Amino acid sequence: MTAEAPQPPGSQLPEHPDFLWRNPQPKKNYDVVIVGGGGHGLATAHYLAKNHGITSVAVLEKGWLAGGNMARNTTLIRSNYLWDESANIYEHSLKLWEGLEEDLDYPILFSQRGVLNLAHSLQDVRDSVRRVEANKLNGIDAQWVDPDEVKKLCPVVNISEDIRYPVLGATYQPRAGIAKHDYVVWGFARRADTAGIDIIQNCEVTGFVTDGNTVTGVRTTRGDIGAGQVALCAAGHTTTLTDMLGFKTPVQSHPLQALVSELLEPVHPTVVMSNAIHVYVSQAHKGELVMGAGVDSYNGYGQRGAFHIIERQMAAAVELFPVFARAHLLRTWGGIVDVCPDASPIVGRTPYDNLFLNCGWGTGGFKATPGVGWCLADTIANDEPHPYLAPFGLDRFVTGALVDEHGAAAVAH
Amino acid sequence: MQLIECPWCGPREETEFHYGGQAHVAYPADPDALSDEDWAHYVFFRSNTKGRFAERWSHSAGCRRWFNAVRDTATYQFHSFYRVGEQRPATS
Numbered sequence: 001m002t003a004e005a006p007q008p009p010g011s012q013l014p015e016h017p018d019f020l021w022r023n024p025q026p027k028k029n030y031d032v033v034i035v036g037g038g039g040h041g042l043a044t045a046h047y048l049a050k051n052h053g054i055t056s057v058a059v060l061e062k063g064w065l066a067g068g069n070m071a072r073n074t075t076l077i078r079s080n081y082l083w084d085e086s087a088n089i090y091e092h093s094l095k096l097w098e099g100l101e102e103d104l105d106y107p108i109l110f111s112q113r114g115v116l117n118l119a120h121s122l123q124d125v126r127d128s129v130r131r132v133e134a135n136k137l138n139g140i141d142a143q144w145v146d147p148d149e150v151k152k153l154c155p156v157v158n159i160s161e162d163i164r165y166p167v168l169g170a171t172y173q174p175r176a177g178i179a180k181h182d183y184v185v186w187g188f189a190r191r192a193d194t195a196g197i198d199i200i201q202n203c204e205v206t207g208f209v210t211d212g213n214t215v216t217g218v219r220t221t222r223g224d225i226g227a228g229q230v231a232l233c234a235a236g237h238t239t240t241l242t243d244m245l246g247f248k249t250p251v252q253s254h255p256l257q258a259l260v261s262e263l264l265e266p267v268h269p270t271v272v273m274s275n276a277i278h279v280y281v282s283q284a285h286k287g288e289l290v291m292g293a294g295v296d297s298y299n300g301y302g303q304r305g306a307f308h309i310i311e312r313q314m315a316a317a318v319e320l321f322p323v324f325a326r327a328h329l330l331r332t333w334g335g336i337v338d339v340c341p342d343a344s345p346i347v348g349r350t351p352y353d354n355l356f357l358n359c360g361w362g363t364g365g366f367k368a369t370p371g372v373g374w375c376l377a378d379t380i381a382n383d384e385p386h387p388y389l390a391p392f393g394l395d396r397f398v399t400g401a402l403v404d405e406h407g408a409a410a411v412a413h
Numbered sequence: 414m415q416l417i418e419c420p421w422c423g424p425r426e427e428t429e430f431h432y433g434g435q436a437h438v439a440y441p442a443d444p445d446a447l448s449d450e451d452w453a454h455y456v457f458f459r460s461n462t463k464g465r466f467a468e469r470w471s472h473s474a475g476c477r478r479w480f481n482a483v484r485d486t487a488t489y490q491f492h493s494f495y496r497v498g499e500q501r502p503a504t505s
C-alpha cells in the first residue's frame with residue numbers, strides 16, 4: 001500500500017484572481033434592473049446574457065459584490081427534497097452545478113462528496129425512507145444507509161447506541177457536495193461583465209418610480225435608473241424593498257449563524273446533516289470544519305445572532321463527532337435569511353406587471369443559485385414564469401397550494 | 414445572551430423565553446365576512462420591520478405567560494416590555 005505524499009493545505013487552490021469585472025457608472029436606462037448583487041442576482045444576469053442575449057442589464061448592489069449571504073453561507077449543494085416542485089428546481093440547479101465550471105470557464109471547486117442526512121428516531125427513519133423513494137421517483141440519486149454504512153462513508157461519526165440521539169441510519173445523496181462560494185460569485189460576475197452587463201456596487205435602492213401597475217425606474221444612492229423590467233433578488237432584505245412598493249410578502253427575516261474551526265487534516269470526507277439535533281458539517285477545501293445551525297428564533301437584520309444557539313449546536317456536534325472536542329473555534333458569523341411560512345421560496349409575479357420577486361429561500365438559497373438564475377432569466381425574457389418556478393408564486397398563500405417543505409426537506413427552518 | 418424582562422418575573426436570561434412573532438395581530442372581528450385573500454393575510458402575512466418592532470414573547474421556562482416587547486430588529490436591543498392587553502408604549 002502506497003500512501004500519497006501529504007499536500008500542504010490549500011496547495012490545490014488557484015492563485016488569487018486579478019480584477020474580474022469593471023466598476024462602471026450607472027447608465028440612465030436598462031432593459032432589466034436586478035436589485036441585489038448576490039449569487040441569485042448575478043446568476044440571473046449571466047443567464048439573461050447567455051440564454052437570451054439580453055445584455056442591457058444592471059445588477060445593483062448596496063454594498064460590495066456578494067458581501068451578504070453569498071459570503072456567509074455554508075456552501076452545501078444537494079437536491080434531495082421531498083416534494084416534486086422543490087425536487088424539480090433543486091435538481092435542475094444541481095445539474096447546472098455539475099457543468100458550471102466549464103460554463104463559467106472559472107474554477108469553483110465543486111466537490112461532489114455526498115451528503116448524509118442522519119435519522120435519530122423511528123419517525124426520522126420513516127420520513128427519510130419516504131424521501132429517498134420520492135427522490136428516486138424524481139430521478140434524483142438517493143439511498144437509505146444503515147449506521148455501519150454511515151461509519152464507512154464518514155468514519156468520524158459516532159454511531160454508538162448510547163448517545164442521546166443515536167444514529168439509526170441516514171439518507172445518502174452521492175451527487176451532493178460543496179463549492180467554493182467566493183469563486184462562484186467571481187465566476188458569475190466575470191462572465192456577466194464580459195457579456196456587457198453593468199455590475200454597480202455601493203448603490204443602495206432608496207425607492208421606486210412607478211406609473212400605475214408598472215415600475216419605470218429605481219431610485220438609488222447613485223441616482224435614478226430607468227428600467228424596462230425589475231427583478232428583486234435581495235434575500236433577507238426583500239421586504240424592505242416591497243414595503244417601499246406598497247405590497248406585502250409573507251417572509252420573515254431571521255439570523256442564521258455559522259462557524260468554522262481551525263484548519264485540520266482531512267478528517268471529514270463528506271457532508272453530514274442532522275435535522276433533529278440540528279447541526280451540519282463539512283470540511284472546507286483548506287481544512288476548516290464548516291458548521292451551521294438552525295435559524296435564531298427572532299426576527300433580525302443584524303447579521304449576527306445569539307450565543308446560546310452556537311452553544312447548543314456545538315454540544316450536538318461534539319456528541320456526534322467526539323473527535324471535534326479539542327478543535328478550536330476560529331470564527332462565527334451570521335447571515336440574514338428570509339423564511340416563508342411553508343419553507344419554500346417565493347419567485348414570480350407581483351402586483352406590478354414588470355416586477356418579479358425572488359425571495360424566501362430561507363436556509364436553501366446557495367444551492368439554488370444557478371437553477372434559479374436560469375429560470376428567473378427565462379421568466380424575465382418570456383414575461384411568464386418558468387415551469388419550475390410557477391408553483392412558487394406569491395398567490396399560493398391565497399389559493400392554499402403550499403409547497404410545505406418543513407422537516408421534509410431534511411433540514412429544520 | 415441578553416436579559417429579557419418578564420413583566421411578572423423580572424429580568425431573566427434569553428434562553429428561558431420563546432419567541433412568538435409580531436404582536437397586536439387581532440383575530441378577525443367578523444370571520445365569516447373574510448375573503449380568501451383576507452384569510453391569507455391574517456394567517457400568513459406579518460410585518461417584517463427593520464427597526465423597532467412590537468412582538469410577543471413567552472416566558473416558557475418560567476411563569477409560562479405571554480407578554481409583549483418592543484425590540485429593534487437591527488440592533489436586537491429591547492426598548493420596553495408590557496403585558497398583553499396593555500397599549501404599546503410610545504417609543505418612536
